[in-house]
Amino acid sequence: MSQPEAFTRAISFNRSSRALGVLVRAAIRFTKVSARSSSHSSPVTLTGAVAPNMHSLRVYFYEVKSGGKLSLIGSSTLSSRSTWSFVHTFSRGTHYVIAKFFAHNGNAANQTGRVKIVRT
16 A cells, blocks of 8 residues: 555545534532631621633522531622632631532533532
């Protein structure tokens, strides 16, 4: 087989091939948890990011109750850089919070791990 013939065979393609979609799981994470004090009267600020960039979409925040039941406590819109900030005042005690991002445009939903918040 001559060199040009081998090259021609290597670049042939199948006309019946079809495009396949690829499912991408959006990665969501907390980047910072802060408050002026540990008092239950001091609001807690949760910040984070979603990748790939999903600006203008919403992130939802849930408190994890006993038995793993989720209670929605609020939401935040992603910035142009796909970051978010959420402020909430928690009652006294220990609270576990997760953030969830739901799928749009072919991306799978995802959630953060639990963040433990203790208020006095």
